[in-house]
Structure formats: structure tokens, C-alpha cells
Amino acid sequence: MIPLAYFPLLLFVLLLFIIASMFRILREYERAVVFLLGRFYKVKGPGLIIIVPFVQQMVRVDLRTLTMDVPTQDVISRDNVTIRVNAVIYFRVVDPQKAIINVENYLEATSQLAQTTLRSVLGQHELDELLAERETLNADLQRILDTSTDAWGIKVSNVEIKHVDLDDSMIRAIARQAEAERVRRAKVIHASGELEASKKLLEAAQVLAQQPQAIQLRYLQTLTEISGENNSTIIFPLPMELMQVFARHKGD
Structure with a gap:
């Protein structure tokens, strides 16, 4: 049994612990989505915020730009060529409330959406377009992902296709074509x-x-150029006009 004399001390320690747990510090790039008795209350931060224990709960959200690797996807192009493509996307949370309330896990949801979008968009193009027009495809992917994730409070700033892998037979075919x-x-x-x-x-x-x-005169110039090359034998066509000149002189 705890003596009654210690109850005020225990109560004071418990109260001190509750007061200390009320204060939270958020960094400049963090926000807190606060729920009051299970309902959305407000978005707080950055800096020092107060959370009432047992009544309010908070979820931290990072607002920095995140980098996510899209796993390698098997894609069949429009000209029926099987390729393996992977990419990287850059995105950030612009609305913490939507990112927490509208989707269960915005990181996993963005990853799955990026994989399906990569397969569907690249499958609409031929292999030559995938190799030569990568900037255009990156812009199309970024636009589609940004539109789809807008309801989740996410802004997709950039998408880059990293590698397009082909099998050996297709590489040889492309080499022959080139x-x-x-x-x-x-x-x-x-x-x-x-x-x-x-x-x-x-x-x-x-x-x-x-x-x-x-x-x-042109023939004579050509003979002069040939003779300067130290050739032992020179085969040169004799123009008929020159023979006619010699014939006239002989007749005279």
C-alpha cells in the first residue's frame, strides 16, 4: 500500500507529465494535422504547439520534396515490343489535411499510381518514340500524376524515365536498323x-x-599536272579537235 502522504506527490508528478506532454515542437518543414475527439480540428505548425492529452491527437506531415523510385515495370509498346522501364518522381505535400484524411497512406498510393500510369502511358507509344521523345513522355507522366494526386493534396513536380532496357535480340535488330x-x-x-x-x-x-x-589548253594543263607525278606510263585521250589542227597545218 502507498501511504496517503505520497498521493499529493504522485498527483503532482502526473500533472507535471501531462503538462509536459502538451507541448510539441515542429520543424519549419513539418505540419501537424490535429484531431479533436476523432474529428478534424486544424493544421498547426511550425514551431511550438499545444496538444491537449486524451482529447486531441496529431499526425506529423513532412512538406519537403520527396524522391520516389518507381520499380521496374514490364511494358508492351504499341508496336508489340516488350521493354523494362523504371522512373523516379519528385513530389511534395501541399495540403496536409487532404494528405491525411483523403487517403490512407499517400506515399504508398502515389507509388502504386505512378506504376500503373507508367505502364499505361508508355504502352500507347512505339519503341522509337520511347527512345527519342523522352522529354515529352516525362511531361505527359508528370501532368497525369499531378492531376490524379491533386485530391490527395500532393503536387508532382517532375517525373524522369531513368532506364529503358531491351533484350539482346531487340538490341541487335535496332543496330541493324541503324x-x-x-x-x-x-x-x-x-x-x-x-x-x-x-x-x-x-x-x-x-x-x-x-x-x-x-x-x-585544258588538255595541256592536265598533261602538265600528270607529268609532275613521275609516272612512267601516261594514257591520255587525244582530242579530235587537236588532230584537225595538225591536219590543217600538214595540208598547208
Whole structure:
């Protein structure tokens, strides 16, 4: 049995403990969602707040931007290619009341929503779009997630697709496709060069046709350039115009 003399002391200690438990300190990035007898009362913080024991309860909410990895998802693209994609999302709580009352666990809910949205959005695009238009897909994912989580008091600020993994057979197919594309471009460039060269040759022929002696000077210049290369044998086409000049001189 506790002596009656100690009851005032025990009562004082209990009262002191209750008073001490009433005061809570919240950091600048924290808010407290306070419930009064089970009903929402108000959002308090930051700084020093008072919570009445046994009557009020509080739930801490972090307002800082959170980073969440979206687990790797198996996605079938619109052109029936199976790929594995993972991403990362950046979000924060902007309304603590909605984040606590409207959803049981806003972190788990955001993660599950991000996974399903990633599969559904990427499945509507072809593989080439997934590889080449990643910025556009990131913006689409961010917009859809931000709209869906607005009722939970969450703001999705950014979504980034990190990796797009393909199997070995698809990697080889893409390599062959890229090689064929490079060959096609080389042929187009070569054909464009031939067309441009033919136009320049046509212009040169038109200029040389205005004075027949110009072609003879061009032949002599070419012979001079060839002779400077120390060739032992030179095969050079002799123009018929030059033979006609020699024939006229011989007739005279």
C-alpha cells in the first residue's frame, strides 16, 4: 500500500507529465494535422504547439520534396515490343489535411499510381518514340500524376524515365536498323553529290564550248599536272579537235 502522504506527490508528478506532454515542437518543414475527439480540428505548425492529452491527437506531415523510385515495370509498346522501364518522381505535400484524411497512406498510393500510369502511358507509344521523345513522355507522366494526386493534396513536380532496357535480340535488330539507315543516308548524299557535280560539269562544258581552243589548253594543263607525278606510263585521250589542227597545218 502507498501511504496517503505520497498521493499529493504522485498527483503532482502526473500533472507535471501531462503538462509536459502538451507541448510539441515542429520543424519549419513539418505540419501537424490535429484531431479533436476523432474529428478534424486544424493544421498547426511550425514551431511550438499545444496538444491537449486524451482529447486531441496529431499526425506529423513532412512538406519537403520527396524522391520516389518507381520499380521496374514490364511494358508492351504499341508496336508489340516488350521493354523494362523504371522512373523516379519528385513530389511534395501541399495540403496536409487532404494528405491525411483523403487517403490512407499517400506515399504508398502515389507509388502504386505512378506504376500503373507508367505502364499505361508508355504502352500507347512505339519503341522509337520511347527512345527519342523522352522529354515529352516525362511531361505527359508528370501532368497525369499531378492531376490524379491533386485530391490527395500532393503536387508532382517532375517525373524522369531513368532506364529503358531491351533484350539482346531487340538490341541487335535496332543496330541493324541503324546501320541500314546510315547506308541509306550515305547513298542519298552520294547521289546528291553526283547531281551537283553533273550540273557543274554542264556549266563548264557550256563555257568551254564558247571557245574551242580552251579545251586544248585544258588538255595541256592536265598533261602538265600528270607529268609532275613521275609516272612512267601516261594514257591520255587525244582530242579530235587537236588532230584537225595538225591536219590543217600538214595540208598547208
